[in-house]
Amino acid sequence: MGLHGYYYYIDEPGMREIKAGDESVFTLPMLLSLDEYWEIIHYIFCGKTKNGKTPWGYIVPLKIENEIRDSLATVYFIYPEQVRMAKDALFSITEEEFVATYSFKELKKAGLYGINWRTKKDKLEKELRINFQALRTFFNKVAQSDDCIIFYVV
Numbered sequence: 001m002g003l004h005g006y007y008y009y010i011d012e013p014g015m016r017e018i019k020a021g022d023e024s025v026f027t028l029p030m031l032l033s034l035d036e037y038w039e040i041i042h043y044i045f046c047g048k049t050k051n052g053k054t055p056w057g058y059i060v061p062l063k064i065e066n067e068i069r070d071s072l073a074t075v076y077f078i079y080p081e082q083v084r085m086a087k088d089a090l091f092s093i094t095e096e097e098f099v100a101t102y103s104f105k106e107l108k109k110a111g112l113y114g115i116n117w118r119t120k121k122d123k124l125e126k127e128l129r130i131n132f133q134a135l136r137t138f139f140n141k142v143a144q145s146d147d148c149i150i151f152y153v154v
Contacts, residue, residue, distance in 0.1 A: 059090060
């Protein structure tokens with residue numbers, strides 16, 4: 001079983017409960033999954049595997065300052081303003097521009113989670129396109145509701 005990246009959204013009072021340790025992240029339903037492509041997508045947007053620059057680093061939020069330690073996993077969060085910044089970044093490029101930003105060979109060389117010697121370029125591109133569209137839809141919805149996003153990998 002591989003590591004999968006999951007998102008859900010929550011209002012700010014709920015976020016405070018999670019940060020205080022009064023509520024577990026794992027009691028809420030998952031709303032979007034990037035499957036095993038979470039690190040690849042962060043790398044494409046940021047050029048590194050963690051702590052990507054704003055606003056691109058909020059799309060797959062693997063930023064130390066946005067980290068919560070849960071008993072089962074490391075959880076990352078972003079606040080409504082950061083959600084809007086990430087949404088604007090996602091809508092500032094087209095799907096074709098997204099695909100043009102990376103080289104399959106470079107992704108394979110980088111040793112990213114979700115890519116191995118059997119990974120096929122066409123399949124990866126198809127999955128990345130699907131995830132790009134899903135991220136745009138998800139961030140647009142959450143930005144409209146003015147909620148926070150929680151992201152974790154298990």
